[in-house]
Amino acid sequence: MNLTLHIWRQKGPSDPGRMVTYQAKDVSPDQSFLEMLDVLNEDLILRGEDPVVFDHDCREGICGSCGMVINGVAHGPEQTTTCQLHMRSFKDGDSIYIEPWRADPFPVIRDLMVDRSAFDRVISAGGYVSINTGSAPEANSIPVRKEDADLAFDSATCIGCGACVAACKNASAMLFTSAKVAQLSRLPQGQVERKRRVLNMVEQMDKEGFGNCSNYQECEAVCPKGISTQNITVMNREYLRASLSGA
Amino acid sequence: MKVLEETLDARIPDGPIDQKWTRHQGELKLVAPNNKRKYSVIVVGTGLAGGSAAATLAELGYNVRSFCYQDSPRRAHSIAAQGGINACKNYQNDGDSVQRFFYDTIKGGDFRSREANVYRLTELSTNIIDQCVAQGVPFAREYGGTLDNRSFGGAQVSRTFYARGQTGQQLLLGCYQAMMRQVNAGKIKMYPRTEMLELVIANGRAIGIITRDMVTGKIEKHCADAVVLATGGYGNVFYLSTNAKGCNVTAAFRAYQQGAYFANPCYTQIHPTCIPPHGEHQSKLTLMSESLRNDGRVWVPIKPGDKRHPDQIPENERDYYLERLYPSYGNLAPRDISSRAAKKVCDEGRGVGPSGVGVYLDFRDAINRLGQKTIAAKYGNLFDMYQRITDEDPYKVPMRIYPASHYTMGGLWVDYNLMSNIPGLFVIGEANFSDHGANRLGASALLQGLVDGYFVLPYTIGDYFARFKKLDAGIDHPEFDQAEARAKDRVRTLLSINGKRTPDSFHRELGKIVWDKCGMARNADGLREAIAKIPEIRQEFWENVKVTGSGEELNIALEQAGRVADFIELGELMCRDALARNESCGGHFREEYQTEEGEALRDDENFCHVSNWKSNGPDAEPDLVIEPLVFEHVELATRSYK
Numbered sequence: 001m002n003l004t005l006h007i008w009r010q011k012g013p014s015d016p017g018r019m020v021t022y023q024a025k026d027v028s029p030d031q032s033f034l035e036m037l038d039v040l041n042e043d044l045i046l047r048g049e050d051p052v053v054f055d056h057d058c059r060e061g062i063c064g065s066c067g068m069v070i071n072g073v074a075h076g077p078e079q080t081t082t083c084q085l086h087m088r089s090f091k092d093g094d095s096i097y098i099e100p101w102r103a104d105p106f107p108v109i110r111d112l113m114v115d116r117s118a119f120d121r122v123i124s125a126g127g128y129v130s131i132n133t134g135s136a137p138e139a140n141s142i143p144v145r146k147e148d149a150d151l152a153f154d155s156a157t158c159i160g161c162g163a164c165v166a167a168c169k170n171a172s173a174m175l176f177t178s179a180k181v182a183q184l185s186r187l188p189q190g191q192v193e194r195k196r197r198v199l200n201m202v203e204q205m206d207k208e209g210f211g212n213c214s215n216y217q218e219c220e221a222v223c224p225k226g227i228s229t230q231n232i233t234v235m236n237r238e239y240l241r242a243s244l245s246g247a
Numbered sequence: 248m249k250v251l252e253e254t255l256d257a258r259i260p261d262g263p264i265d266q267k268w269t270r271h272q273g274e275l276k277l278v279a280p281n282n283k284r285k286y287s288v289i290v291v292g293t294g295l296a297g298g299s300a301a302a303t304l305a306e307l308g309y310n311v312r313s314f315c316y317q318d319s320p321r322r323a324h325s326i327a328a329q330g331g332i333n334a335c336k337n338y339q340n341d342g343d344s345v346q347r348f349f350y351d352t353i354k355g356g357d358f359r360s361r362e363a364n365v366y367r368l369t370e371l372s373t374n375i376i377d378q379c380v381a382q383g384v385p386f387a388r389e390y391g392g393t394l395d396n397r398s399f400g401g402a403q404v405s406r407t408f409y410a411r412g413q414t415g416q417q418l419l420l421g422c423y424q425a426m427m428r429q430v431n432a433g434k435i436k437m438y439p440r441t442e443m444l445e446l447v448i449a450n451g452r453a454i455g456i457i458t459r460d461m462v463t464g465k466i467e468k469h470c471a472d473a474v475v476l477a478t479g480g481y482g483n484v485f486y487l488s489t490n491a492k493g494c495n496v497t498a499a500f501r502a503y504q505q506g507a508y509f510a511n512p513c514y515t516q517i518h519p520t521c522i523p524p525h526g527e528h529q530s531k532l533t534l535m536s537e538s539l540r541n542d543g544r545v546w547v548p549i550k551p552g553d554k555r556h557p558d559q560i561p562e563n564e565r566d567y568y569l570e571r572l573y574p575s576y577g578n579l580a581p582r583d584i585s586s587r588a589a590k591k592v593c594d595e596g597r598g599v600g601p602s603g604v605g606v607y608l609d610f611r612d613a614i615n616r617l618g619q620k621t622i623a624a625k626y627g628n629l630f631d632m633y634q635r636i637t638d639e640d641p642y643k644v645p646m647r648i649y650p651a652s653h654y655t656m657g658g659l660w661v662d663y664n665l666m667s668n669i670p671g672l673f674v675i676g677e678a679n680f681s682d683h684g685a686n687r688l689g690a691s692a693l694l695q696g697l698v699d700g701y702f703v704l705p706y707t708i709g710d711y712f713a714r715f716k717k718l719d720a721g722i723d724h725p726e727f728d729q730a731e732a733r734a735k736d737r738v739r740t741l742l743s744i745n746g747k748r749t750p751d752s753f754h755r756e757l758g759k760i761v762w763d764k765c766g767m768a769r770n771a772d773g774l775r776e777a778i779a780k781i782p783e784i785r786q787e788f789w790e791n792v793k794v795t796g797s798g799e800e801l802n803i804a805l806e807q808a809g810r811v812a813d814f815i816e817l818g819e820l821m822c823r824d825a826l827a828r829n830e831s832c833g834g835h836f837r838e839e840y841q842t843e844e845g846e847a848l849r850d851d852e853n854f855c856h857v858s859n860w861k862s863n864g865p866d867a868e869p870d871l872v873i874e875p876l877v878f879e880h881v882e883l884a885t886r887s888y889k
Contacts, residue, residue, distance in 0.1 A: 012800075030525045030638075039528050042749045045804050050796050053803055055318060057491040059531045061632065062416055063322040084635050109462055110801045117439065120319050124431040128424035129383045133303040133701045134374070136381035140338065143392030144385075153385040153410060156417060160321055189383040 001027050001092035007052055008099040013107050029088035036087055054112040059083040064159030068112045069099040074163035074222040081224045101162055103171035105209040116162050118208040125204035126197040127180040129189045148186050155183035157225045164219035170211030175219040177205050178235035179227050185238055195242035202239055248871055255874045258662040259363045264880045268367045275706055276713035283308035286712050289456055289471040291443045291498050293320030295419055295693055296676025297477030299700025302425035305434035307705055314438045316493055321423040324491040325696060328415025329536035331407035332693040334372035339396055343404040345369050350881060355401045355581055356684020357833035358883050363663060364681045371698045376408055378701055382421040386410050399689040400537050401581035407690045412536050412629045418693055443498040444734040446505045449726040453672035454718060457734045464799040466734055468722040473671045473708055480655035480677040484814045486758025487524060488652040489534040495810040496817050499659055499678050507667045508859035508872060510680035511657035513825035516687050516834045517767050518653035519585035522636055523605040532651040533636055536629055537689040540578045542613035545569050547606050551596035557607060557645050568592055576888040583686040583834045584888055586650035590767050600647045609645035654692055656683045660859045664707035665699060675699035685833025738798045741808045746791030750807040753788050761818045765825050770838040774826040781819040788815060816865055830854045851883050
C-alpha cells in the first residue's frame with residue numbers, strides 16, 4: 001500500500017522543528033511500523049538526506065525504547081508498543097502523522113527521540129529494595145502469597161516507555177511511578193523502606209516537572225502493558241499513610 | 248593458518264571440583280575496605296552481567312563508571328529473555344542436585360566447555376535465586392507461597408524459575424534497581440547513549456576506553472584500574488537474529504584487534520522456536536519462548552508438499568518428529584538438536600507456511616487437556632505477541648516456528664577469574680566464551696550473566712588490584728592519544744567515503760552469506776567460499792558505503808556503519824574458525840562429520856579444545872592458540888537424547 005507520512009523533524013532541543021511530508025510506497029501490511037520507517041531511512045540516506053531518528057532496540061515490545069505519537073495517539077492505534085504495531089492497522093492511501101512524545105520533562109533530542117532520563121532519576125530516588133549482594137536469606141524463607149506475587153507482577157510489567165506521560169495532558173508520571181511503588185509495597189521484601197520509598201519517589205517526580213494525576217485515565221488507555229490506574233490509587237494511599245505517620 | 252606454541256593459563260584451582268571455588272576464594276587476595284574507594288572500574292554494558300557487576304562493585308566500595316548505548320540501563324537486551332533461569336534448588340524434590348545440573352550443562356555444551364567454570368556456575372545458581380528474591384523480583388509462586396518451577400530443554404527435572412514469560416525483564420529490573428541505588432549513592436556514574444570505540448592498553452594492561460557520546464558525537468577518554476566488558480553476543484552478524492537491533496560486536500572486536508583472544512567464534516546457538524521471517528524488509532526475528540515446548544507439540548505433515556490447513560491433516564498423517572526421534576526428551580530436546588531436526592524436515596520439503604520454512608508448534612492437545620484458561624495463564628503474553636506479529640490466533644491454529652540465530656557461545660577468552668589474556672581486561676556474560684561449550688541449554692544465559700556479575704567478578708577483580716601495582720596513568724598517557732586517533736580516524740573515513748550503498752545493505756549481504764555458509768550446517772567448500780567472498784564485501788564497504796551527516800552530532804547512519812564494519816570482519820573470523828574445526832559439536836554442525844543417523848560426530852582426540860584466535864590485522868590471517876580442555880570429573884560421552 002501507499003502512504004503519506006508527515007514526520008516531525010527537529011535537529012536538536014533548541015531547533016524549532018517542523019512537520020515534513022514523505023511518501024511511503026509499496027508498504028507491506030506484514031511490516032512493522034518501524035520496518036516501514038527503516039525503508040524510508042534507507043531511501044533518505046541514498047538521497048543524501050539525514051535519516052529520521054527514533055529510539056528502538058528489542059523490537060519485540062519489551063525494552064521500552066520505542067515510542068512516538070502516531071495520529072495523535074501514543075504508540076498508535078493498537079494498544080502495544082510502536083515496534084509491535086504492524087502496517088495492517090492502516091489502509092492504502094492513509095496519511096499518518098508521526099510526532100515525538102511531547103512533555104516538558106522529556107526534551108526532544110532529535111526528531112522522534114526524546115530524553116527520558118527523568119524516569120531513571122525517579123527510580124534512583126527509591127525504587128528498589130536496599131539489599132547488598134550476597135546477604136540474601138534463603139529464597140523460600142520469604143513466602144509470598146500467590147495473589148500478592150501476581151499483583152506485584154502485574155505492576156512490575158511496566159517497561160518505562162513513557163507513553164503514559166505523553167498521553168497525559170498534565171504530563172504526569174504517576175502511572176510509571178505508582179507501578180514501582182505498588183509492586184514493592186505488596187511484597188514482604190519492600191516493607192522496611194515502604195514509607196521512605198513513596199515519599200522520595202513522589203518528591204523526585206515533582207522535581208522533574210511531571211504534573212499531577214487528574215483522573216483522565218489516558219495513561220491506562222495507551223499503556224502497552226496494560227498497567228492499571230489502580231496503581232495510582234495504591235500510591236496515593238501509600239503516600240498519605242507515609243505522610244501522616246512519618247517515614 | 249599458524250598454530251602458536253603458546254600455553255594459555257586458565258588458572259583453574261587444584262583440588263576436587265566441588266571445592267575449587269571455595270578454595271580459590273580463600274586464596275584470592277583482598278583489597279581492604281578503606282582502599283577500595285581508591286580503585287575505579289569501567290563496566291561496558293548494563294545487561295544482566297554488566298548491571299549486576301556494576302551494582303555489586305559499587306556496593307563493595309569501588310568507583311564504577313557504567314556505559315551503555317541505550318538511553319537507560321534498563322533497556323539492555325537481557326530484558327527480552329522470556330523463559331526462565333535455572334538453579335538446582337531441588338524445591339520440587341525431583342532429584343536435582345549441583346552434580347546433576349553440572350552434568351546436564353557439560354553434556355548440553357557437547358563437552359566443549361571448561362569443567363571448573365561450569366561447576367562454579369551451577370554451584371552458585373542457588374545464591375542467585377536468593378539474591379533476586381530478596382530484591383523483590385516477582386517470581387512465580389505456588390499457592391503456599393513458595394517458589395514455583397518448570398522444566399526447559401535439555402533437562403529432565405524442573406529447575407527453571409520464571410516470572411511469567413518475562414523472566415529476563417524482571418531480573419534485569421532487579422539489577423537495574425540495584426544499580427540506580429548506587430547511582431543515588433554516588434558510587435556509579437552512568438553514561439547512557441555512549442558507545443565504546445576503542446580499548447586502551449599501556450604496559451600490557453587495559454587502562455581505559457575511548458567512547459563516543461552518541462548525542463553530541465564527542466569522542467572521550469576514560470581511564471580506570473580495570474575494564475570490564477559485558478557487551479553481550481554477536482548474533483546480529485547474521486543480520487536477522489533474535490538480538491535487539493543495537494546489539495553489536497564492536498567493543499569485543501576492538502579488544503580482539505588490540506590483542507585479546509577471540510575464542511570459538513563459530514559456536515552460535517540457533518534457537519528452534521522463532522517466528523519465521525516474512526519478507527525482504529524484515530528487521531529482526533522474534534523468539535517464542537522455549538518454555539512453550541513444555542506444552543506445545545512440534546510436528547510437520549508426513550507427506551512432502553502437503554499444503555492442507557493443519558486442521559485438515561489427520562493424526563496419522565502428522566509427524567511429531569521430535570517425539571519420534573528423541574523419545575526420552577521429546578519436544579524438550581536441546582536447542583541444537585531441535586533446530587537441526589526442523590531444518591531437516593524443511594529440507595525434505597515438509598515445511599509449513601507460505602515460505603515452506605516453518606514447522607508447527609501445536610497447543611491443541613494441551614488446550615484439550617488443561618483448558619484454554621490454564622494455557623492462557625501460563626503463556627498468555629506469548630500467544631498475544633504471536634498473534635500481533637502474524638495475525639493468526641495460536642489458540643485456534645498451531646503456531647509456525649523456525650530456527651533463528653539467538654545466542655553466541657563464542658566470545659573473548661577468559662581464565663577462571665574471568666580475565667582475558669590482557670591483564671586488567673575482564674569479560675563477563677555472553678561476551679566471554681566460558682560456560683556453555685558448543686551449545687547453550689535454555690535458562691542458563693540469565694544465570695551466567697548474573698553469576699558472573701554478582702558472585703564471581705567482585706571476588707576476582709579484587710585479586711587483580713591487590714596483585715598489581717596501581718598504575719598512575721591517567722588520560723595523559725600517550726596510549727590514550729593513539730587510541731583516540733584510531734577512533735577519530737575511523738569516524739572520519741566512514742564519513743568521507745560517500746559511496747552509493749547504505750550500511751544496512753552491506754549488513755544484509757553479509758548476513759545472508761554467513762547464515763547460508765556458517766549457519767545451522769556448514770561444510771568445508773561453503774566455508775572456503777565465504778572466506779573468499781567476505782573480504783570482497785569488506786573492500787566494497789570501505790569504497791562504497793554512504794554515511795550522511797557529520798561526526799559531531801547524533802548520527803544513526805554513522806553508528807550503523809561502524810558496527811557493520813566490525814561484523815564483516817567478525818563474519819570472516821567465524822568462518823575461519825568453523826573451517827578449522829573438523830568435527831561436529833553442539834551448535835557447530837559440519838556436514839562432513841555426522842553419524843549415519845545424522846547426529847553430530849565429535850572428534851575428541853583432535854578437537855577437545857578451545858580455539859583462540861589472535862589477530863594479525865584485517866588483511867592477514869589470524870593465528871590459532873589452543874587451550875586443551877581437560878575432563879577429570881565427567882567422562883566424555885556421546886550425547887544422546889533418545
